[in-house]
Amino acid sequence: MYDFEYHKPGAIDDAVKALGADAEAKALAGGMTFIPVLKQRLAKPSAVVDLAGLGLTGIRREGNALVIKAMTTHREVAMSSEVASAIPALAELASNIGDRQVRYRGTIGGSLANNDPSACYPSAVLALGATIVTSRRRIAAADYFQGMFTTALEPDELITEVSFPIPEKAAYAKFPNPASRYAMVGVFVAKTAAGARVAVTGAGNDGVFRHAAMEAALDQSFTADALKDVTTPESLMNGDIHAGTAYRAHLVGVMARRAVMACK
Amino acid sequence: MNDMSNPVIIKGGIGDSPKRTEDHRFLSGKGRYTDDINRPGQAYAYFKRSDVAHGVIKSIDTTAAAAMPGVVAIYTGEDIAKAGIGGVPCGWQLHSKDGSPMVEPPHPILAQGKVRYVGDAIAMVIAETTEQAKDAAEALVIDIETLPAVSEMRAATAPGAALVHDAAAGNICFDWHIGDKAAVDAAFATAFKIAKIDVVNNRLIPNPMEPRAAIGDFDQSSGEHTLYTTSQNPHVIRLLMGAFVLQIPEHKLRVVAPDVGGGFGAKIFHYIEEAAVTWAAAKLNRPVKWTCERGEAFITDAHGRDHITHAELAMAEDGKFLGLRVNTMANMGAYLSTFAPSVPTYLSATLLAGVYTTPAIYGEVKAIFTNTVPVDAYRGAGRPETTFLLERLVDVAAKEMGMDRVAIRRRNFIPIDAYPYQTPVALMYDSGNHEATLARCMEIADWNGFEARRAAAAQRGKLRGIGMSTYLEACGIAPSAVAGALGARAGLYEVANVRVHPTGSVTVFTGTHSHGQGHETTFAQLVADQLGVPFESVEVVHGDTAKIPFGMGTYGSRSLAVGGSAMVKAMDKIIAKGKKIAAHLMEAAVDDIEFKDGKFTVTGTDKSKSFAEIAITAYVPHNYPIEEVEPGLDETAFYDPKNFTYPGGCHICEVEIDPETGVVQLIAFTAVDDIGRVINPMIVHGQVHGGVTQGIGQALLEHAIYDETGQLLSGSLMDYTMPRADNIVNIHVGTESTMCTHNPLGAKGVGEVGAIGSPPAVINAVVDALRDYGVTHVDMPATAQKIWSIINAGINAGAPRMAAE
Known part of the structure; x- marks a missing residue:
C-alpha cells in the first residue's frame, strides 16, 4: 500500500x-x-x-425500532439477543456475511457507507425502511442508496447509527457468488406496517433496489405462491462470468419465494 | 531385510499410521518457508508485468524510476540480452507427425521485443524494500503497442489469427500422434455402433497455499551462488538454471527448497524469477528476495489442463470396444513451460486404453500457443484429461448401446489374468484388478440401492444422480531410457543416501521433495521397518542440493515408488555390509548371517548382534574385517525404474441438483483405489481426500476464464472458485491393492489418484441426475448457472429434453 x-x-x-x-x-x-x-x-x-x-458500538431497542450503532460488527449483530428477538432476519443476514474473520472486523456502518452492489446489509436497510443517522442529519433509506458504491453521504459525513423499524416479519435469502460468497442475488422480504417490502441486492446493475411488482403481489397475499408469476426484467440485472442477466433475474424470483417462506 | 508380505505391523513401521512428524511445526507456525528466510543485506525485487496480452515493447524509460528512493537497480530484457543470459529451457522435446521438432521459441527471463501474455515480466526493479520497488515500478515509462491477441485455442488456430510467435505458423507448436490409424479405421469400418463425444477439459489455476518465492544469494569469497526457492525439485532447478540459463557449474550453485507449502505441479517448473534473482544477486553482490503475491500468482504460476477433445469409440454388437480415435488440442500458453509438451502426449494419450481391452487406438494432439500464462503439469498432468474423456465416453457408449454403465465397463475390463498387459499405445501395465476395486466401491457406495434414493429425492423436488469412473493412470515416470526416447531431456531415476550414525540412528537424504506429502513420516517408517530401528531414530532430509547427492524431485506420484525404491536399494547395501561385519564379529560365514527385526543372527543359532552394535563397530573398527570392508555405514543408491507404475481404481459420486437454482450438491463420494503397497494408511487417506477435493473443484467449481483480448477474468479468489469445506462431503476411502511387480516396494503412488479418478465420477453423476432431460454431456465446471440453463432450456422447450450442450 x-x-x-x-x-x-x-x-x-x-x-x-x-x-x-x-x-x-x-x-x-x-x-x-x-x-x-x-x-x-x-x-x-x-x-x-x-x-x-469513537465509541460507536452498541445495539438498543428504542420504541418500535432497533437501533444499531455504526461501528457494530457483523458478529455483534449476529449474536445479539436484542436483534434476534426484534428482527431475527437481520441477525441471520449478519451471520452469513463474509467469513468469521470478516464478521469480527466488518461493521454495519462501513458496509452501508461503501454500498457495494453485492453487500447484504443494503437490502435489509431498504426493505425495512430504516433511517441512516449521520453526524449531521437523518436520511431515509429510499434517499440514501444512489447506485453502485454511491450514497447520499457527503465526504465529511459519518454514519453514527441505523434505526430499523421492527417489521411484523421478515427474512433474507441469499444466493452467494460461488467464489467470493458475496450476494450474487440477495432478497430481503418484510411484512411491515407500510405493507410488503422486497429489496434486492447483488443482482441489480444499479445496486440495491426495491421490487415493486413483488411488493404489490405480496400485498395481495403474503405467500410464496403470490410471487410465482412475477418476473424480474433482465434489463435491470447485472451479468458476469458467474451469472448472466437471465439467470440472475430467475434467481431473484427463487430467492424471493424462499425468503417469503422463511419469514418470521 | 524384512519380508514385506509380512502382515505384522511394527510400531512406526510399514502399515502403521503414526502422526506426521512434520505437522507439529506446520501447525504451530514453525515451518520455515522461503519467505521466512532473510539474508543479511538483502534487497527486494518486484517484477513489472505486462497488463496487455500481446504487444510490441517500443521503449522503456527507467530514468525517473531509477531516481526513486531506495532503488538499487532496474533491469529490462535489453540488460538480460546484453548479459548474454539464455531463456528458461523446456525439458521435453516432441516431434510432429512429419518428423519435424516442435517449435520451441526462446523464453527470455525478461520480455525482449514483445510481451506475450498478461503477467509477462517486463522489468525487474530492485530496491531496499518491496514498497519502494513497487513505487519505482510505477514510475517506469513503458510504451507498448498493443497487438491483437489470441486467448482461446479455436481462435488461435483460425485463419489469419494473430501469431504468438512468428516461428509457429498457425500458432501450432507441434502436431503429434500415437497409435495405429489404419487399424482404428478398420475397426470403425466393422463397428456395430459408434459413440462420440466432444469434451473441454477446463483450464485450472493451481493455487498452492504458499505463493512462490525466491532469494538469490552470492558469496563473493567462494564464488558460490545460492538460490532459495519454492520448488518441488531443487536439483532439476539447479540443472536447468545452471546449465541452460546462467552458465553456473553445479559445484558453484546451491539450490535450497526448504519447507514448501503445496505444489500440485506448479512448483516443478523453472520460472524466470528464480534465474532473475540469482543473476541479480551476483551482479549486485547482495541478496535479492522476491515473494509472489496471490494476484501475481494467478498470472504467473503455470496453469493446468485446457484441452479440447473430440473422441469416437467403435463398438461391436456385444458392447466390446473395437477402436478408439481421439483428437485433442492442448493449450501451451505463450511459452513452453518446463514439461508442457509431455502433458497432453506421453502423460495423456498413452493412457487412452484406460482399463479396457480396446485393441486399436489412434490419438492426435495439436499443441497450440496462445497469449495466456504458460500451461503445464497440474496434479495428475495429462491423466485427468484422458480419464475424464474416457470415462465420459464410456457412459455415452453405454447409452448408445442401451447397456448398463457397469455392464459395459465389465465387458471391456482388462481381465486380471491378462496382466502384464500390453496396450496399443506404448504402455505395458504390470498389475491391476479392476473388478476388485469396482466391486468394493459399489458395495461401499450402495450403487445397487441408488434408484430408491433417487425416488426419495424426487419426492423432495431434487434430481439425484450417481456416477462412476473406473480408471487407471501411470506414475513413477521412466525408465530413463524410455523417457529419453520419448523426448525427456533428463533422467528420471531417484537417489537415496542412507547414513547410519555410530549409535545406530539414521539420516536419510532423499532427492525427492516433500511439500505437504508427509515424506518425513512415510520414509522414516520405511527405514524403521527395513532396518528394525525405532521410527524416532530416523531423520529424513530433503530439499538442498548441498546435502543430497542428486535427485529428480517430487511430481507424478513418484516419491515412494521411485524415491522409496532407491532407499530400499541403499538399505540393501547397508544390510549387506552389516552382514559382513556381523560375520566377522560372530566368526561365522557371511552366507550364514540373516538380518531380521533389527538383528544380525547366525542362522540356526542364538548368536546375534543388534543393528546398533554393527553400527558402532563400523565406526570404531577395532575388531573389524578391515581388509575386505571399509569402515563406516553410509550407502547411496540411484534407482532407475523398470516401468511406470499403474495405480487405478473406482470412484463413485452421488449428487443432488436443485432444479430451481441449478446448484449441484455433493451427497456422497467413495474412492477405492489400487495404489500398491501402503506405508501409512492415514497419509494415504489424506492424499486421496485432497486429490478428490481438487477433482471436485475441477468438476464443479474451478475455471480460469480469459476474455478474447487475453485478460484473465477469473483473476483472483473473488472470481476463481476454489473448493471449500461446504462444497465437499466426507469422502469414503478404501484400497484394494495389487502390488507393483517391478519395484522392490510394490508401491504404485497415491499423490494424484484422487484428482484423476474423481472428475468424471462427478460429471457422470450430474449427467445421470439430468437423465430425464436427455442430457448426454455437461462440460466442467458444472456450475449452477450452467445446470440451470440446461434445465431451463428443457422446460422452455416444453418438455424435459435437450441435446448435449
Whole structure:
C-alpha cells in the first residue's frame, strides 16, 4: 500500500473535521473492503481516519425500532439477543456475511457507507425502511442508496447509527457468488406496517433496489405462491462470468419465494 | 531385510499410521518457508508485468524510476540480452507427425521485443524494500503497442489469427500422434455402433497455499551462488538454471527448497524469477528476495489442463470396444513451460486404453500457443484429461448401446489374468484388478440401492444422480531410457543416501521433495521397518542440493515408488555390509548371517548382534574385517525404474441438483483405489481426500476464464472458485491393492489418484441426475448457472429434453 497519515480520533467532531480538512482523507470503519483495496494500491488516500475510537458500538431497542450503532460488527449483530428477538432476519443476514474473520472486523456502518452492489446489509436497510443517522442529519433509506458504491453521504459525513423499524416479519435469502460468497442475488422480504417490502441486492446493475411488482403481489397475499408469476426484467440485472442477466433475474424470483417462506 | 508380505505391523513401521512428524511445526507456525528466510543485506525485487496480452515493447524509460528512493537497480530484457543470459529451457522435446521438432521459441527471463501474455515480466526493479520497488515500478515509462491477441485455442488456430510467435505458423507448436490409424479405421469400418463425444477439459489455476518465492544469494569469497526457492525439485532447478540459463557449474550453485507449502505441479517448473534473482544477486553482490503475491500468482504460476477433445469409440454388437480415435488440442500458453509438451502426449494419450481391452487406438494432439500464462503439469498432468474423456465416453457408449454403465465397463475390463498387459499405445501395465476395486466401491457406495434414493429425492423436488469412473493412470515416470526416447531431456531415476550414525540412528537424504506429502513420516517408517530401528531414530532430509547427492524431485506420484525404491536399494547395501561385519564379529560365514527385526543372527543359532552394535563397530573398527570392508555405514543408491507404475481404481459420486437454482450438491463420494503397497494408511487417506477435493473443484467449481483480448477474468479468489469445506462431503476411502511387480516396494503412488479418478465420477453423476432431460454431456465446471440453463432450456422447450450442450 501507499504511505498515508493515520488518525484515530476519539470524538465524532474530530473525525468529521479530519475528513473535512482533507479531500483525499478516507474513513476506516472495519476495513474489510478498504484494507484489501489499499494493499492492492487501488486507492491512495492522504490520510486514513480510523473510526474505531469513537465509541460507536452498541445495539438498543428504542420504541418500535432497533437501533444499531455504526461501528457494530457483523458478529455483534449476529449474536445479539436484542436483534434476534426484534428482527431475527437481520441477525441471520449478519451471520452469513463474509467469513468469521470478516464478521469480527466488518461493521454495519462501513458496509452501508461503501454500498457495494453485492453487500447484504443494503437490502435489509431498504426493505425495512430504516433511517441512516449521520453526524449531521437523518436520511431515509429510499434517499440514501444512489447506485453502485454511491450514497447520499457527503465526504465529511459519518454514519453514527441505523434505526430499523421492527417489521411484523421478515427474512433474507441469499444466493452467494460461488467464489467470493458475496450476494450474487440477495432478497430481503418484510411484512411491515407500510405493507410488503422486497429489496434486492447483488443482482441489480444499479445496486440495491426495491421490487415493486413483488411488493404489490405480496400485498395481495403474503405467500410464496403470490410471487410465482412475477418476473424480474433482465434489463435491470447485472451479468458476469458467474451469472448472466437471465439467470440472475430467475434467481431473484427463487430467492424471493424462499425468503417469503422463511419469514418470521 | 524384512519380508514385506509380512502382515505384522511394527510400531512406526510399514502399515502403521503414526502422526506426521512434520505437522507439529506446520501447525504451530514453525515451518520455515522461503519467505521466512532473510539474508543479511538483502534487497527486494518486484517484477513489472505486462497488463496487455500481446504487444510490441517500443521503449522503456527507467530514468525517473531509477531516481526513486531506495532503488538499487532496474533491469529490462535489453540488460538480460546484453548479459548474454539464455531463456528458461523446456525439458521435453516432441516431434510432429512429419518428423519435424516442435517449435520451441526462446523464453527470455525478461520480455525482449514483445510481451506475450498478461503477467509477462517486463522489468525487474530492485530496491531496499518491496514498497519502494513497487513505487519505482510505477514510475517506469513503458510504451507498448498493443497487438491483437489470441486467448482461446479455436481462435488461435483460425485463419489469419494473430501469431504468438512468428516461428509457429498457425500458432501450432507441434502436431503429434500415437497409435495405429489404419487399424482404428478398420475397426470403425466393422463397428456395430459408434459413440462420440466432444469434451473441454477446463483450464485450472493451481493455487498452492504458499505463493512462490525466491532469494538469490552470492558469496563473493567462494564464488558460490545460492538460490532459495519454492520448488518441488531443487536439483532439476539447479540443472536447468545452471546449465541452460546462467552458465553456473553445479559445484558453484546451491539450490535450497526448504519447507514448501503445496505444489500440485506448479512448483516443478523453472520460472524466470528464480534465474532473475540469482543473476541479480551476483551482479549486485547482495541478496535479492522476491515473494509472489496471490494476484501475481494467478498470472504467473503455470496453469493446468485446457484441452479440447473430440473422441469416437467403435463398438461391436456385444458392447466390446473395437477402436478408439481421439483428437485433442492442448493449450501451451505463450511459452513452453518446463514439461508442457509431455502433458497432453506421453502423460495423456498413452493412457487412452484406460482399463479396457480396446485393441486399436489412434490419438492426435495439436499443441497450440496462445497469449495466456504458460500451461503445464497440474496434479495428475495429462491423466485427468484422458480419464475424464474416457470415462465420459464410456457412459455415452453405454447409452448408445442401451447397456448398463457397469455392464459395459465389465465387458471391456482388462481381465486380471491378462496382466502384464500390453496396450496399443506404448504402455505395458504390470498389475491391476479392476473388478476388485469396482466391486468394493459399489458395495461401499450402495450403487445397487441408488434408484430408491433417487425416488426419495424426487419426492423432495431434487434430481439425484450417481456416477462412476473406473480408471487407471501411470506414475513413477521412466525408465530413463524410455523417457529419453520419448523426448525427456533428463533422467528420471531417484537417489537415496542412507547414513547410519555410530549409535545406530539414521539420516536419510532423499532427492525427492516433500511439500505437504508427509515424506518425513512415510520414509522414516520405511527405514524403521527395513532396518528394525525405532521410527524416532530416523531423520529424513530433503530439499538442498548441498546435502543430497542428486535427485529428480517430487511430481507424478513418484516419491515412494521411485524415491522409496532407491532407499530400499541403499538399505540393501547397508544390510549387506552389516552382514559382513556381523560375520566377522560372530566368526561365522557371511552366507550364514540373516538380518531380521533389527538383528544380525547366525542362522540356526542364538548368536546375534543388534543393528546398533554393527553400527558402532563400523565406526570404531577395532575388531573389524578391515581388509575386505571399509569402515563406516553410509550407502547411496540411484534407482532407475523398470516401468511406470499403474495405480487405478473406482470412484463413485452421488449428487443432488436443485432444479430451481441449478446448484449441484455433493451427497456422497467413495474412492477405492489400487495404489500398491501402503506405508501409512492415514497419509494415504489424506492424499486421496485432497486429490478428490481438487477433482471436485475441477468438476464443479474451478475455471480460469480469459476474455478474447487475453485478460484473465477469473483473476483472483473473488472470481476463481476454489473448493471449500461446504462444497465437499466426507469422502469414503478404501484400497484394494495389487502390488507393483517391478519395484522392490510394490508401491504404485497415491499423490494424484484422487484428482484423476474423481472428475468424471462427478460429471457422470450430474449427467445421470439430468437423465430425464436427455442430457448426454455437461462440460466442467458444472456450475449452477450452467445446470440451470440446461434445465431451463428443457422446460422452455416444453418438455424435459435437450441435446448435449
